[in-house]
Amino acid sequence: SQTIHQWPVTLVQPVGSPLSLECTVEGTSNPNLYWYRQAAGRGLQLLFYSVGIGQISSEVPQNLSASRPQDRQFILSSKKLLLSDSGFYLCAWTGYSGNTIYFGEGSWLTVV
Amino acid sequence: KNEVEQSPQNLTAQEGEFITINCSYSVGISALHWLQQHPGGGIVSLFMLSSGKKKHGRLIATINIQEKHSSLHITASHPRDSAVYICAAPTQGGSEKLVFGKGTKLTVNP
Numbered sequence: 129s130q131t132i133h134q135w136p137v138t139l140v141q142p143v144g145s146p147l148s149l150e151c152t153v154e155g156t157s158n159p160n161l162y163w164y165r166q167a168a169g170r171g172l173q174l175l176f177y178s179v180g181i182g183q184i185s186s187e188v189p190q191n192l193s194a195s196r197p198q199d200r201q202f203i204l205s206s207k208k209l210l211l212s213d214s215g216f217y218l219c220a221w222t223g224y225s226g227n228t229i230y231f232g233e234g235s236w237l238t239v240v
Numbered sequence: 241k242n243e244v245e246q247s248p249q250n251l252t253a254q255e256g257e258f259i260t261i262n263c264s265y266s267v268g269i270s271a272l273h274w275l276q277q278h279p280g281g282g283i284v285s286l287f288m289l290s291s292g293k294k295k296h297g298r299l300i301a302t303i304n305i306q307e308k309h310s311s312l313h314i315t316a317s318h319p320r321d322s323a324v325y326i327c328a329a330p331t332q333g334g335s336e337k338l339v340f341g342k343g344t345k346l347t348v349n350p
Binding site: 171 | 273275281282283284285288326328336337338339340341342343
């Protein structure tokens with residue numbers, strides 16, 4: 129069966145420090161991968177979208193970047209965190225036909 | 241770009257009540273998703289539907305493509321149903337990227 133994992137689950141980082149959130153998918157190949165952010169009191173916002181290795185689409189200009197070094201690995205990064213980067217980050221995947229979407233456990237980021 | 245609106249924003253019910261959450265969208269779509277977000281943040285997919293009605297246990301989802309409207313119903317609600325319910329639709333026609341409603345926070349009291 130397919131599973132998706134992301135880590136770390138919770139982290140507190142100082143302003144200006146780097147960030148790396150990792151997401152891996154098991155049990156499927158060539159998934160469409162997504163990074164979403166959910167700020168307090170707001171809906172999910174799509175940050176990055178990937179249809180294959182090395183193929184990244186950025187949805188909004190921001191302080192973050194994403195990479196897909198392997199088919200089932202998706203990484204969210206920042207070189208220098210801002211206070212506004214705080215939020216709940218979710219990795220997700222869908223199959224080729226855009227069927228049911230599966231989410232990772234989420235990562236709570238607090239920038240202090 | 242699709243716009244997704246949910247109502248109500250917050251909903252409080254007594255155990256056993258019938259619950260309805262509404263979702264409307266602005267652009268014609270191939271399928272709509274209903275998701276459940278637990279208090280800890282985890283999100284699970286409840287339904288993906290493109291027409292008519294789907295039922296899973298006490299949950300029923302309906303969609304009216306012509307009216308660009310979908311509803312999620314919960315029969316015989318239970319405190320464990322307390323969660324945020326989110327609908328999501330493709331950003332445009334056949335896109336696989338989703339735009340999400342802001343969610344409906346449901347609280348079911350015993």
